[in-house]
Amino acid sequence: xxxxxxxxxxxxxxxxxxxxxxxxxxxxxxxxxxxxxxxxxxxxxxxxxxxxxxxxxxxxxxxxxxxxxxxxxxxxxxxxxxxxxxxxxxxxxxxxxxxxxxxxxxxxxxxxxxxxxxxxxxxxxxxxxxxxxxxxxxxxxxxxxxxxxxxxxxxxxxxxxxxxxxxxxxxxxxxxxxxxxxxxxxxxxxxxxxxxxxxxxxxxxxxxxxxxxxxxxxxxxxxxxxxxxxxxxxxxxxxxxxxxxxxxxxxxxxxxxxxxxxxxxxxxxxxxxxxxxxxxxxxxxxxxxxxxxxxxxxxxxxxxxxxxxxxxxxxxxxxxxxxxxxxxxxxxxxxxxxxxxxxxxxxxxxxxxxxxxxxxxxxxxxxxxxxxxxxxxxxxxxxxxxxxxxxxxxxxxxxxxxxxxxxxxxxxxxxxxxxxxxxxxxxxxxxxxxxxxx
Numbered sequence: 001x002x003x004x005x006x007x008x009x010x011x012x013x014x015x016x017x018x019x020x021x022x023x024x025x026x027x028x029x030x031x032x033x034x035x036x037x038x039x040x041x042x043x044x045x046x047x048x049x050x051x052x053x054x055x056x057x058x059x060x061x062x063x064x065x066x067x068x069x070x071x072x073x074x075x076x077x078x079x080x081x082x083x084x085x086x087x088x089x090x091x092x093x094x095x096x097x098x099x100x101x102x103x104x105x106x107x108x109x110x111x112x113x114x115x116x117x118x119x120x121x122x123x124x125x126x127x128x129x130x131x132x133x134x135x136x137x138x139x140x141x142x143x144x145x146x147x148x149x150x151x152x153x154x155x156x157x158x159x160x161x162x163x164x165x166x167x168x169x170x171x172x173x174x175x176x177x178x179x180x181x182x183x184x185x186x187x188x189x190x191x192x193x194x195x196x197x198x199x200x201x202x203x204x205x206x207x208x209x210x211x212x213x214x215x216x217x218x219x220x221x222x223x224x225x226x227x228x229x230x231x232x233x234x235x236x237x238x239x240x241x242x243x244x245x246x247x248x249x250x251x252x253x254x255x256x257x258x259x260x261x262x263x264x265x266x267x268x269x270x271x272x273x274x275x276x277x278x279x280x281x282x283x284x285x286x287x288x289x290x291x292x293x294x295x296x297x298x299x300x301x302x303x304x305x306x307x308x309x310x311x312x313x314x315x316x317x318x319x320x321x322x323x324x325x326x327x328x329x330x331x332x333x334x335x336x337x338x339x340x341x342x343x344x345x346x347x348x349x350x351x352x353x354x355x356x357x358x359x360x361x362x363x364x365x366x367x368x369x370x371x372x373x374x375x376x377x378x379x380x381x382x383x384x385x386x387x388x389x390x391x392x393x394x395x396x397x398x399x400x401x402x403x404x405x406x407x408x409x410x411x412x413x414x415x416x417x418x419x420x421x422x423x424x425x426x427x428x429x430x431x432x433x434x435x436x437x438x
Contacts, residue, residue: 153306
């Protein structure tokens with residue numbers, strides 16, 4: 001693809017890539033991939049912290065899960081406001097602030113000694129930092145920088161989040177077992193620093209800032225400067241988008257199914273799978289290895305889902321994704337947790353870990369037009385509320401009933417209900433309907 005007009009002379013970094021005929025959209029996508037991958041590692045770290053925190057401080061599974069549930073709630077609820085901040089201040093600044101907050105929360109947790117500090121640092125500070133990026137970052141970059149291959153890019157960026165949460169876990173588990181949980185968090189801090197440097201050096205807000213067209217577009221699209229809104233008005237814009245979107249059935253179906261998506265992935269499997277395997281005598285490193293297998297197959301499944309969402313009806317894809325995920329979760333409690341059975345679950349479930357994201361983003365973009373990133377922020381909030389519910393609920397199940405298995409079975413049934421719900425979304429009459437008619 002031909003590269004349209006050169007970058008501004010004072011942007012030496014962008015000019016370097018353009019001279020080598022590298023479309024800068026892929027550079028921004030690469031930095032976003034790294035940022036979401038590293039952020040995901042921080043989000044997934046609690047999966048190996050529950051046992052060590054119990055052993056060192058004597059905190060219960062329910063208490064630790066509650067702190068991590070707060071992190072997931074903030075991770076989701078800040079999404080719509082993160083979109084507003086990106087629209088007003090730019091992707092680069094918001095991503096840099098987010099990485100700084102995550103790093104500060106993790107750094108402070110190295111010296112925590114009481115439960116309230118866990119709630120503050122991992123629940124509030126890390127939750128706010130991850131919430132400022134979340135899936136909204138990937139959706140915003142894909143929408144601004146890509147006219148063609150958008151579904152594929154969303155798939156790649158989504159895969160970075162899910163894969164980062166899972167692939168980091170075996171390494172973190174090994175470091176925790178060999179050197180302690182603080183050493184494992186030191187690795188996460190180093191990766192956060194690397195991502196922050198990449199964001200500051202390479203990230204740009206829009207292709208029009210460089211005089212470029214989005215990838216696949218013929219001409220640069222000038223973007224007017226954002227209005228100088230007051231802070232209150234800026235915070236109100238996501239609420240206005242929510243008010244308008246809440247009057248549509250499409251929004252509530254996507255919100256509800258994404259609630260179930262979060263409950264059946266981040267909150268349940270990511271947070272409690274290692275501990276669940278421990279109940280059956282499987283060591284944390286081996287259990288984290290299974291999560292890594294899920295992450296590897298998730299990468300293939302999510303990228304493939306992005307490719308498919310450019311070619312097939314998103315509702316059909318979501319029906320199959322939720323249905324197959326539900327069957328895999330219902331299957332797990334009836335296994336003996338042998339290596340063969342867990343491997344079968346890891347492959348089958350991994351292909352569908354967050355394959356739901358590309359078609360959900362595409363449906364939101366088709367139905368809600370220019371405010372799609374704000375509306376998707378609220379849909380993603382549903383995802384994280386579901387994750388928080390499952391993180392707490394599975395911890396409660398383990399404390400009250402001495403077993404995680406009921407939570408896995410319930411999550412599977414909910415996925416089957418989600419598969420039925422998505423087929424009720426109506427086909428729009430034109431590509432991007434107004435909120436009032438979506």
